[in-house]
Amino acid sequence: MPLDRFSRRSFLQGTAAGAAALSLGDIKLAAAQAKVTIGIVYVGPKDDFGWNQAHAVSVAALRSLPNVSIVEEENVPETAAVLKSMESMINLEGANLILATSFGYFNPFMVDAAKKYPKVTFRHAAPLWEKDKHPANAGSYFGYLDQAHYINGVAAGLATKTNKIGFVAAKPISSVLRNINSVLWGARSVNPNVTLQLIFTGDWALPVREAEAANALAGAGCDILTCHVDSPKVVIETAERRGIMSLGHNASQATLAPKGFITGAEYKWETIYRSYADDIAKGQPVPNMLAGGYEKDMVRNTAYGAGAPEAARKAADAAIADLKAGKRILKGPVKDNKGAVALPSADGYDNLDRVLDGMNFLADGVVGSIT
């Protein structure tokens, strides 16, 4: 009976509060493990097979920790609503760590909240925080997913038979362009004949356009599809239905394509969230900027699916080991797909070089255009 359940719950809450009050005497225990209440805000649904799910799965992994409690809110738009959601978590739920996971939450909303609540720690999931511009209790964290996309490319380069990979992308912004190029660079590192065919849909969530683009790419002879859109579900399912292979993005889509799934680029936000919770529990300062790729265990690839041949798995595993050791993806100058030199350094670039954050070109081998 629901009403019984309710009263039982409130009874339990009541006794828990009572127990907490009684244990106030035991200050030593409280001081050793400070209580962390994480408030996390998502821009879309928590089960979108994409960006939001990647965060939700990672934060859920912290639920088992004894000193951590989690409050979540999904479908919060990038308006004044997110400011109020964060304030509500702080005022009504006592959140002391706020994780704002959507790009547009940062400025002005999270910055304003950080100014208003200087005792609360705020962290935002994109490398936007700057020391002299933004409050000290705010900060950023980010996973360099391009590294996992590079691994996707390595596996795809050895799995493709037509040497054509299809990519459905939302908008031509830096982080998307970098993932597109990284798939191609990965594939070309093992198979120089690969080209990547690109279609932009124009927005983050346009399922009908994504399906059309996926079908067009399949029709053009691509035998592997991947994407950078909010929810990769449509592209992966379309690939499976067309009997071709697929590469995932953001979270695990392995279950959507039991026959054709090769591997996928996934964030490992868990590493970051766990370190935040630990720092706060120990009373240590939380780093303002936390970003990395394979070398810091902040990204991963989905377990290989039925679409990945043995050779592809071996090559991808070797490439992962290289990335963990910090070996460079870009070892020399890089050309764009119009023949101009886009990145001139003869020594290549470190994988986390900030120059790469502002990538604004499509690499040689990508069939498509930014404009």
Added chain:
Amino acid sequence: MTDIARSASAASQSVFDSDWMIRVRRGSEALAIPIAALLVSALLFSIFLLALGKSPAQFYQLIWLGGFGTGFSWSNTLLRAAPVMLTALAVAIPARLGLTMIGGEGALVLGGFTAAAIAIPMIGGGAPIVMHVLMFAGALAVGAAWVGIAGALRQFRGVNETISTLLLSYIAIAIMNFFVEGALRDPADPNKPSTKALESVEMIGKLPGIDVHWGLVFAIVACVAVYVLMFRTTFGFACKIAGGNARAALAQGLPVGRLVIVATLIAGACAGMAGYFEIAAVHGKANASLASGYGFTGILVAFLARQHPLAIMPVAILFGGIAAAGGIIQRRMGLPDATVLLLQGLTFVVLLASETFYGRLTLFNPKARTDRT
């Protein structure tokens, strides 16, 4: 019965049927039916919650806490209510003329975008007042023009105004995206296409004593002004006549075409004003987040308020409160975000169904016949 008794009864009858009494009855009808509809939808929603194994008592308690229970909750609620009051006016004004126009979202987005675009060359220019006056005027003008287009199409070309306003909303969002991702994009922000942002000192501040921007005051003033215009002036009366029967209005010599155009312009200006405040007080720049559904919530609020400008204020606050409580309901009860939308939708349906009771209840209309068609 004696003569005296008969005349006494006649006298009481006439008091009972006096104008004043009828007005009280009609007035209480307009209050009692929506309140009953709200209660019925709350009841239906409780059954839904029980079926999910959740406690309705806890749910409504959390709505109270999250929407109205604390000072913080009130500011959260009013912040959400302010733009919705204005977009609801954009629906209610044409409704007086018998037009169902649902294009508030488009006028809000384009009005806001215009304000942001006007601001670009003046950011950091040291004349924020001039800048805000121009932004305000631009937002109102473009919002007015946008809904005015639908009014003109309706009047001169017979285009269905509901369809045209809806489609114009999508066109408005596309126009904003076109410029924000192209010519007016601020190169300083490589990842989220936006126009150049106002400096924080140039933004419109908060109301004294509460964490809500000035848009709330403007929205309330607009509701009252529209009430006076539509219910207390010859213009409003002419609109009502034209809305009741356009041919009869024409026969009376009323300029129906001009009334339609002027009313749709005013409606659009209200939504454009909401767009201005979103830019000037909340975002500081135009980007895709400007289209966040305030225009569509406004439709719901206007219908719930039965298109009455004064009723829009409490209804917008009620909806703002439900939306403000959405977060805490998710967090404390583990219900998905869509729960609150479901409650809103259910309320809307029950309220539309309750329309059938107007004029049929003998309690409010002593002479009403239940078989009236």
